[in-house]
Amino acid sequence: MLNRQELTDIISGFVPEAEFPEGKQLLEVIVPAEKLFSLVENLKSDKRTAFNYLINHTAVDFTTHFTVVYHLESTDFRHLVVLKSLIADRENPNIDSLTALYPTAEYFEREVFDLFGIRFNNHPNLKRFFLEDDYGYPLRKDFRDEVNIIER
Amino acid sequence: MSSNIYDFSTLTGSIHAWLSGLMSTGWVTFTEMVLVGLAFLLMYALLGLFLVYAERKVCAFMQNRVGPNRVGPYGIIQTIADLIKLLMKELIPIRKSDPLLFNLAPFIVIICSFLALAALPYAKGLQAIDFNIGVFYVMAVSSLSVVGILIAGWSSNSKYSLIGAMRSGAQIVSYELSVGLSLLAIVVFAGTMQLSGIVESQADGWWIFKGHIPAVISFIIFLIASTAEINRGPFDLAEAESELTAGFHTEYSGIKFAFFFLAEYMNMFIVAALGATVFLGGWMPFHVGHWEGFNNIMDYIPSVVWFFSKTFFLIWVIMWFKWTFPRLRIDQLLTLEWKYLLPISLFNIVFIAFIVLMGWHF
Amino acid sequence: MSEEIIKDVIIGENEDYIINMGPQHPSTHGVLRFEVCLKGETVKYLIPHIGYIHRGIEKMCEANTYPQIIHLTDRMDYLSAHMNNEAVCLLVEDALQVEVPERVKYIRTILDELNRIASHQLWWCAFGMDLGALTSFFYGLRDREHILDIFEESFGSRLLHSFVMPGGLMHDVHPNFQKRIKEFITYFRKKLPEYDQLLTGNVIFQNRVKGIGHMSKETAIGYGVTGPSGRGSDYSCDIRKIAPYGAYDKVQFNEILETGCDTWARYKVRMAEMWESLSILEQLVDNIPEGDYTAKMKPIIKLPAGEYFQRVETARGELAVYAVSDGNKSPLRMRFRTPNFSNLFVMNEITAGHKIADLIAISGSLDLVIPDIDR
Structure with missing residues (x-):
């Protein structure tokens, strides 16, 4: 198990422009969206880190931008890292898919696409999961549904 | 007497x-x-x-x-x-089903089970028709119902029904062999196919006791194979509630469903009655060797009571199977028949023929 | 036979055909639809279609306060209702740096384990039924009733109790609580061998489950299969061991691991977990410390701005709660990583090439709860 500092060093080795916000519950890394895939690929294949388990993947709408969040864990060493990417483009948000690395990412990403409208490049089957094709993206903060959602 | x-x-x-x-x-x-x-x-x-x-x-x-x-x-x-x-209840017509066959199927199933009832000896002197090939007749008629099941599955225009019907077809055609061979074992012992003749031949002891171990083996094979033949658990693959919702009768409602339902129970009665007649002495009372007093008391129990109590005992055993065992898979079902039951019954019947030739049975 | 029927039955080439299992099907255990491509009776591939019972719990969370959110989490995995509640409570307590009384920790852990046993009992019922052994259903429900009675006595509800609150419990447990649990332990220790007699030892049952649905450890990790399903593939994923919460660091228990990787292994893991849960209960029930049933909490709970992450082990695997707070009384974003969502999608991988009856057995062995998938 690597501690925070060791992980920080390894990750900065892979992606020098990664930021490490202070005072968080877990080790968080903010990486540019275009560097995310290569970073995860390295983190997964590197013998020291071996992040082979994608616990959770989701997105958060901060109204100014989207944050895509990945919780990765190594089942061998049990260290945990939170990767984040900011997507400023609200009109056509997109980021690389991690399906090639984690099979489970395919479904997490489909859910994020369904609820946030974030497109995932190289995703094998990017279709709406729960909703119809012309429905809005309900977890966006600017989503309005006059019929079904009563604003309080 | x-x-x-x-x-x-x-x-x-x-x-x-x-x-x-x-x-x-x-x-x-x-x-x-x-x-x-x-x-x-x-x-x-x-x-x-x-x-x-x-x-x-x-x-x-x-x-x-x-x-x-x-x-x-x-x-x-x-x-x-x-x-x-x-x-x-409403009889729901199925769109794109074949109406003629769809409506015909329940009747085929129920008529087949009805036909078999005629040849069974219920008590001494109580038998509608005493064929000289009674065993053959009952078997032939009761296995006809697979035609009704296949028609029901095909004409419903539902894939679940079709899978259920095809399973049922494969299953009944396979297990028919074992049922036939296990009954044939007793036919060899009794020397007749006439059901009344088989019952008469058991006046001095039921075949399951007289026929040594081969008869017991036949009886067990008969129980397994006939349970499979009537599509009851653990062989209820044609209905397989958890897999195919209801199998071949998924699309049936109201009284047409009731016909299938009733026919299933009557088939159970028929195989139990056949088993009781052939292996357990039919309406013959239970006699033990030379215990004259005991035998006389047994004789005072009416023959119809003997027949029905034996039949219901077998029905209870079949129900016991259903409510205890998990269901087999289709390939396991066919493996059981073709790799185990059929060779065993074939050897068994050769063995029985040998015993009869040597006159070793009672 | 009319043309239409033939066209309808045979879809695609090579006589493959597609059947839709669900949304109303006896063994999908809820409104789940499998689009199954079959060749004869052999499954070629399978596509799960979900969303029939999606209630938008994550969206609802954004409009509700944290104590209210607890009542929503019940409705995800209704068979592990207590664990789901606890996940949110732990998250809130962690964020507010609240020290929870020992008594609360013990009672929560006891409830966790009771809930786990109840859930595994229901799984056993349904698994037997999936395989056609209808009697198992009633054996399991008979014993589950005892646990539900304990719940009812203390919380007034049997399934969705929402009994834990941020900081502690809603109220203290019933005075009979310990006595009833001890009675249950002795009762269930006698009844659990019956399960083995009825189902586990059955030849037909063993032939049905052995060697089907092979899920290697790599597959399990890749798809994020956790809980007993993952542990059947020798994948050590018990959050109770990895990141102990409640009183799990004070009890001795083993993480059940099986190396069989098949349906039979997953079955054995769950059966062994029931024994293990009983032993955890036994260790805890006599040692519940006296004290308050809740820590002192502010009437309105506002989480400091930031992001929080909490994992618990439910009866089906790892539930992770991820909350983003902007300092208000309701979260900016609440995300539930539910175990069944990940467990479901391994189905295609492990059912291909098996018979349609095995598909039912495999989905039964993954113990899917559909509202947990859809949220």
Whole structure:
């Protein structure tokens, strides 16, 4: 198990422009969206880190931008890292898919696409999961549904 | 002999004599046929109702439940209430189904089970038709119902039904062999295919006791194979509730469903009755060697009671199977038949032929 | 036979055909639809279609306060209702740096384990039924009733109790609580061998489950299969061991691991977990410390701005709660990583090439709860 500092060093080795916000519950890394895939690929294949388990993947709408969040864990060493990417483009948000690395990412990403409208490049089957094709993206903060959602 | 006091041929003979005094021979035959038909119809309905009730109570007993207990004392009228419900339900026509075959299938199934009832000896002198190939007839007729099941599955235009029907076809065609061979074992022992003849041959002991181990093996194979042949658990792949929703009768409703339901129970009765007749001595009472007093007491129990108690015992065993065992998979089912039961029965029958030739049986 | 029927039955080439299992099907255990491509009876591939019972719990969370959110989490995995509640409570307590009384920790852990046993009992019922052994259903329900009675006595509800609150419990447990649990332990220790007699030892049952649905450890990790399903593939994923919460660091228990990787292994893991849960209960029930049933909490709970992450082990695997707070009384974003969502999608991988009956057995062995998938 690597501690925070060791992980920080390894990750900065892979992606020098990664930021490490202070005072968080877990080790968080903010990486540019275009560097995310290569970073995860390295983190997964590197013998020291071996992040082979994608616990959770989701997105958060901060109204100014989207944050895509990945919780990765190594089942061998049990260290945990939170990767984040900011997507400023609200009109056509997109980021690389991690399906090639984690099979489970395919479904997490489909859910994020369904609820946030974030497109995932190289995703094998990017279709709406729960909703119809012309429905809005309900977890966006600017989503309005006059019929079904009563604003309080 | 004291067993003669319950001989039904005296009763039927007196009815015949009384009718002959009233009308000409042709009319007597006609009236008798109507009477017998009505009697069978009544028996069919009553047995069906009783078996459904019995199944519910047995299954409740196995499952730590009470079972039906609201309609009538001990829920006796529950089945009748259900029957009325089924009668009043809508018969849903299925779009793109084949209407002729769709409506025909339940009748084929129920007629097949009805036909087999005719040849069974219920008690001494109580048998509608005593064919000289009775065993063959009952087997042939009861396995005809697979045609009805296949038609039902195909004409429903539902994939679940079709899978269920195809499973049922494969299953019944396979297990028919084992049922036939296990019955043939006793036919070899008794030297006749006539059901009454087989029963008569067991006057001094049932074949399951007289036939040594081969008869016991045949009996076990018969129980397994006939359970499979009537599509009951653990061989209920044609219905396979958890896999195919309801299998071949998924699309049926109301009284057409009730026909399938009833036919299943009557088939269970038929195989149990056949098993009781062939292996357990039919209506013959239980006799032990030279215990004259004991045998005389046994003789005082009417033959019809003997027949039905043996039959219901076998029915109970079949129900016990269903409520205890998980269901087999289709490939395991066919493996069981073709790799185990069939070779065993074939060797068994050769062995029995040898025993009969050497005269080693009782 | 009319042309239409033939066209309808045979879809695609090579006589493959597609059947839709669900949304109303007896063994999908809810409104789940499998689009199954079959060749004869052999499954070629399978596509799960979900969303029939999606209630938008994550969206609802954004409009509700944290104590209210607890009542929503019940409705995800209704068979592990207590664990789901606890996940949110732990998250809130962690964020507010609240020290929870020992008594609360013990009671929560006891409830966790009771809930786990109840859930595994229901799984056993349904698994037997999936395989056609209908009697198992009633055996399991008979014993589950005892646990539900304990719940009812203390919380007034049997399934969705929402009994834990941020900081502690809603109220103290019933005075009979310990006595009833001890009675249950002795009762269930006698009844659990019956399960083995009825189902586990059955030859037909063993032939049905052995060697089907092979899920290697790599597959399990890749698809994020956790809980007993993952542990059947020798994948050590018990959050109770990895990141102990409640009183799990004070009890001795083993993480059940099986190396069989098949349906039989997953079955054995769950059966062994029931024994293990009983032993955890036994260790805890006599040692519940006296004290308050809740820590002192502010009437309105506002989480400091930031992001929080909490994992618990439910009866089906790892539930992770991820909350983003902007300092208000309701979260900016609440995300539930539910175990069944990940467990479901391994189905295609492990069912291909098996018979349709095996598909039912495999989906039964993954113990899917559909509202947990859809949220």
